[in-house]
Amino acid sequence: MHALNRIHQCLRKDGVLLDIHPQPENSRIEIWQEGAVHHLGEIDQSEDNMEIGVARAVLASFVDRSMFRVEDRNHFELLEHHDTVQSWQESWAKQGYRLVAEPELLDSAHDLLTADGGELVIREPVQATLLNRVDANHDEVLQ
Secondary structure, three states: OHHHHHHHHHOOOOOEEEEEEEOOOOOEEEEEEOOEEEEEEEOOOHHHHHHHHHHHHHHHHHHHOOOEEEEEEEEEEEEEEEOOHHHHHHHHHHHOOOOOOOHHHHHHHHHHHHHHOOEEEEEEEEEEEEEEEOOOOOOOOOO
């Protein structure tokens, strides 16, 4: 909450904030091969989804307090491409993400990629919200 207070204070009167967060939904795993897309399943992101809910509630409280006004909201999918299951696992580990997927799903992805090549694709649902700063003498820090 402190960060949003600081952002509100630092934005000029007509300033905007672009908030981009994953949707509180599980990302999906696909294998893209020439002429085919294999939908393998989802990654269990239940812990992350709870944190996203908390972050959204905090942001909503600033809108409720008339510190920001929602100007626009869009949903899209962020696509992450990998050549192998191992490169995906290494990439997520390097970024500090937890990878919770059924071993059978990982085995299927590995088998498809080994047999016929292609790409492993993670589809992450995302929401982008454009917020306008509302100036109603709210420059004091909220507790």
